[in-house]
Amino acid sequence: MATAVSTNTNSTEIFVLWSKPIPPNIKSSPAIFFEHIAALINHVCHHITKINKLVLVVSGDALKKLINDRIHDFPQIEIIYAYYDNNYDLEEGKGVYQTKCPKIRFIHERNVETQLVETIMVGHAINRLRPIECEVINSVASSIEQRIGAKRSNTNSCHSPEPKLLSIMPTYDYSIKNIEQISSTYVVSTINDQHRIRLGQIQAMIYSLLNRLNTVINDQQQIHNSIRHIHTLLQTLAHNYCSLQASYETSAALAQGLNMNYDFICQELWSIQRNFDDALHTSHCGRYIWKINNVEEKIVDAESERQTSIYSPPFYTSPTGYKMCLRLYLNGDSDTRNTHISLFLVIMRSDYDAILHWPFSYEVSFCLIDQSTLNNNNQRNITVAFWPDIRSTCFHRPVNNMNDGYGKKEFLSLVEFEQNKNLYVRDNTMFIEANINFLSERPVLSSISHAGESPNDEKHIDTISEDFMNAIDAESERQTSIYSPPFYTSPTGYKMCLRLYLNGDSDTRNTHISLFLVIMRSDYDAILRWPFSYEVSFCLIDQSTLNNNNQRNITVSFWPDIRSTCFHRPVNNMNVGYGKKEFLSLVEFEQNKNVYVRDNTMFIEANINFLSERPVLSSISHAGESPNDEKHIDTISEDFMNAS
Structure with missing residues (x-):
């Protein structure tokens, strides 16, 4: 307490x-x-x-x-x-x-x-x-007497024994007018008290300064801490900046890679679209119908010479036939400009030109279809036909992407077209049909009365896209056998492909070329006859004598063994192949390679004969056989084997 x-x-x-x-x-x-x-x-x-x-x-x-x-x-x-x-x-x-x-x-x-x-x-x-109390001062003086011994020892020399008169000294509640009234002990104590008071004042000032110094030190410490905090913050910001910069560079590289992938995918999609269009525009009987949209706008472009001619999509006369397109001048070509519609056939370069007959020499007919009476026999179609001039380079094997066009400059009078436009143009659309007649016998050149002619205005020929006209090359894998692309015997027929062993299969390896037919699963198998039982023939085409009758084609044929599962309805993606292990001796192939291989390319034809009557099984002398080396059957791409 x-x-x-x-x-x-x-x-x-x-x-x-x-x-x-x-x-x-x-x-x-x-x-x-x-x-x-x-x-x-x-x-x-x-x-x-x-x-x-x-x-x-x-x-x-x-x-x-x-x-x-x-x-x-x-x-x-x-x-x-x-x-x-x-x-x-x-x-x-x-x-x-x-x-x-x-x-x-x-x-x-x-x-x-x-x-x-x-x-x-x-x-x-x-x-x-x-007031200052004497006992307090004496107490203070006696407590520090030892520490100021030096001053005490000098007291006698500092003060004379003679009494001195003092000026009036205020002592709070009393006054001392003469030093004789104060004892010597009190005089010494009073002098020492003045020093002590001064010492106390100095110490108070020191404490005040120390407090201020502590305040300054604390402020300095706070500033130092703030600087350290700012420094740490700057380091964090620098680290974050480096991280963001690295992230940006990574994102930029990723974006560049995505752009490259996007361009590649666009090219692939374009190739797929082109292959689809080619398949869509492939004719199996030499007939092609061109649908022309936005006719009125195209007529205006032709009249203003913004675009004097338009091209149809490319089409084929057969899956491995001639590639061609139509070229239409809706306001006429050169000397028939403003008087007639001009229409020409253009032969184009394709992958199968090496196995086709040149020059192209079959009768061509054009038909502008009357859309008003499609369901009766009163159609007023505009039809013209011509025989190609085989002396013209227009029908020789193409060297460039396409030959010059050849056809009819005066296909239809513009006056007649305007008078009957409602017959030929409906919903701003018209249809032109092209027919290639492969059955008619070509007359001698002197008796041809309805020959065609070439357009004079060819300045637009080379403006068509190079990518649009170039064929897409297929890639093959390095393996003992290669597969052909799948094909159909008809639009809703059997799906199949060929399998070729260029160095032979199993026991014929290094001695013969082996070739087999492979039945594949398709969407139409449920409506086809099984087992497959039609005669099959293979033909390695001689490319050296395509235009005469001295071709040395290698042809073999066989009847399917209907007891073999090779020709039953496929359960998996494809059946086991069936064909000829000794299709062609490698020695004979090497001796005549220049006959069968041109420009590092060769052609093999497969024919399915649906017309021949199948003989009884015992009388079949040229049956085929299955390959023994089937280890690669399931390694073929799933995308390749699935139906499109």
Whole structure:
């Protein structure tokens, strides 16, 4: 409990926590002493509103309790002295509490008395609101007498034995007019008191400066922490920037790769579309119908010469036949411009030109279809026909992407076309049919009365896209056998392909070329006759004598063995092949390779004879056989084997 209580609210109060016996020098001081920290805290909480300034002196082991109760947050508390009985605990206390409470000062226990007397008591004594008491000054003087021994020893030399007159000296509640009235002991004490007072003022200034210095140090530490935080933030931002830059570069590379893939896919889709269009425009009887949309707009373009002619999509006379297209001048060509519609046939280069007969020499007919009377016999179709001039390069084997056109400059008068436009143009669409007659016997050249002619205006021939006209090459795998593309015997017929062993199959390896027919599963198998039982023939085409009758084609044929599962309805994607292991001797092939291989290309023809009557099984002398080397059958691409 407290040993004294001060009631002066304008003074600096001192509360001391001291559990040991109180030394006499500090027991008489105006400080209030407590034996327990709880009592000190309770006293502070009850009297803090009556206190102007407060200094606390507590032991180090009680400091934690003081900090936890937040007593130090009271603004009246200016300084807290924490004392320790050894240096180790003192330094440890500094490390723990220095940053938590700037008001704490750390001292050794042996310095508590000196600190109270020389600093706290002096500050207490010089308070101008209360008179200086002689006993207080004497107490202070005697407590520090040892520390100012040098000054005391020089007292006699500093003061003459003769009494001196003093000017009137204010001493708060009394005045001393002559030094004789003051004993020599009190004179010395008074002089020393002046030094002590000055010392107290200096120490107060030092404490004020220290407080300001601590404030500056704290501000500097905060600035340093802010700089470190900013530096860390900058490092984080730099790292994030590097990560974003790397991510951007990765994204850019990915985007470039996607663009390349997109271009590649577009080319592949275009190739697929072209193959589909080729298949769509393939004729099996030499007949092709061209649907022309937006006729009115195309007529305006032709009249304004924005586009004088238009091309039809390419078409084939058969799956491996001639490739050609039509070229139409809706406002006429050259000397027939503004008077007639001109129409020409254009022979185009294809993959099968090497096995076709040249020059092209079959009768060609054009027909502008009357759409008004399609369901009766009163159609007024416009039909013209001509025989090719085989002397013209228009019908020779193409060297470039396409030959010059050949046809009818005066196909139809523009006057007649305008008079009957409602017959030939419906919904802004008209239809032109082209027929190639492979059955008529060509007359001698002198008797041909309806020959055609070439257009004079050929400036648009080479403007058609190169990619549009080029054929798409197929890729083959490196293996013992290769497969042909699948083909159908008719639009809803059997699906099949050929399998070729260029170095022979199993026991004929290195001696013969082997060739087999493979029946494949298709969407129309349910309506076909099974087992497949029609005569099959293979032909390796001689490319050296295509235009005469001296061809040395290699032809073999066989009848299917209907007992073999090779010709039953397929259960899997394809059956086992069946054909000729000894199709052609490798020796004979090497001797005549220039006959069968031209431009690193050869042609094999397969024919299915649906007209011949099948003989009884016992009389079949040219049966086929299955390949022994079937290890590659299931390695063929699933996409290749599935029906489109």
